[in-house]
Amino acid sequence: MARYDYKCTSCNTVFEVEHPMGQRPDVKCPECGSASERVFSASGIRFDGPGFYNTDRRKTVKAGDSCNCENCPHS
DSSP states (O other), X not given: OEEEEEEETTTOXXXXXXXXXXXXXXXXXXXXXXXXXEEOOOOSOOOOSSOSSGGGSOXXXXXXXXXXXXXXXXX
């Protein structure tokens, strides 16, 4: 089960509802009983620093290739 935030279209109350990820239930406000919409908010994840780029992958050395690394087992 996943938890989702919903906001009432009438009184603007924000509340949490737990339901399966694939389900889209008709959610009513617990305060006034009006229809509610699912609220999407930004995640708290932050990718910062010298990483998480597609250019930061380790280079692969194929069999028969030589590299110029010091103390490299591939040389």
